Each structure stands twice: as C-alpha cells, then as structure tokens.
Amino acid sequence: MDIKKIFFALVVSALLIGGVCAASVNDFKIDDTYKGIYNGQYYSVYANGNQDAGISIYKNVNDDVYDDVENDDVLDHVIHHDGREYLFSDDDLKVDVGSDHIANFTDYDHATHGVSEVIDVNGEQYVVVVWAKDSTNMDSAKLLSALNDFNKNNNVKAIAF
Numbered sequence: 001m002d003i004k005k006i007f008f009a010l011v012v013s014a015l016l017i018g019g020v021c022a023a024s025v026n027d028f029k030i031d032d033t034y035k036g037i038y039n040g041q042y043y044s045v046y047a048n049g050n051q052d053a054g055i056s057i058y059k060n061v062n063d064d065v066y067d068d069v070e071n072d073d074v075l076d077h078v079i080h081h082d083g084r085e086y087l088f089s090d091d092d093l094k095v096d097v098g099s100d101h102i103a104n105f106t107d108y109d110h111a112t113h114g115v116s117e118v119i120d121v122n123g124e125q126y127v128v129v130v131w132a133k134d135s136t137n138m139d140s141a142k143l144l145s146a147l148n149d150f151n152k153n154n155n156v157k158a159i160a161f
Helices: 003-020 083-087 140-154
Strands: 035-039 043-047 053-059 093-097 103-107 112-121 124-133
Touching: 053 083, 053 140, 083 093, 083 103, 083 112, 083 124, 112 140, 124 140
Parallel strands: none
Antiparallel strands: 035 043, 043 053, 053 124, 093 103, 103 112, 112 124
16 A cells, blocks of 8 residues: 555544544633633533623533533522523523524523523534623623624534524
C-alpha cells in the first residue's frame, strides 16, 4: 500500500469518527461573564458571580431518564431542572415565541425572566436558556444579546419547537 493511500485512509477515518461524536451539554462556548457551576449529562449551568443571571443548556429530551444521575439542587428555586419547561406556557410560566423561534419567558414561580431557544447540533437538540432574576437590572434586550452571542460563538441558530 502506498503512503498516500494510508494517509488518506487515516484522514477519512478521523473525519468519520469526529462526525459521529455528538456534542454534549458541556461542549458549548460560554461567555467569560458566566462561570460553570454545574455540568451533568442532562444539563449544565453557568452563572455570573452573584448567581442572579446565567445560561443553562439542557438536552431536549425527557429528563426523567436522568433523575438518578443529575443534581436537581443546583440553583433550586431559581431555574427549572427540565429545560422543556421554558418552551411552553403554563400557570406559572408565560412564554411568547417569536417568528425567529426565540421565546421570551416570565417565570412567576422562580421570579426570573429571560429568553430560550432550541438548537440542533449534529442531530441532537438542546434547549438554551439565558435567564436573570427579576431583582436584577438585566432586561430582555440584554439577555437576548447574550443569547445571540452564544449562537454566534457556537455557530448555531434557533430552530422551530
């Protein structure tokens, strides 16, 4: 076998293996303003120094599968531990989805507000939530800017949900 064929086979193998590996909730680039405070298999949480604003990334799946392996005490009473909560309105959560597939939400239970979206990375869907406590001076425009920065840094965009 010729050296060029071996090299070609190695390059193709590396590309195929890399393409098969899916992203995880911990593989995204996050702005330096937010530091990782929890990284699990189902979701990860990044918060500012006061933990009154942050970014959470969830797999867009039924979280019951992860009940025994995830820590649900992370920022308890601040964020939901099921990312799909941020996609649909209910008694305690108002969600307004725009034509750009980005939702503004108001969470009456946790006294937070923010923006959320669903993204697709290599066939896996994730719910991205940028949130802030109502007691902060962060309005929806600042949170949307942070979400847009996340999308730009990770080369992703919102999809319909």
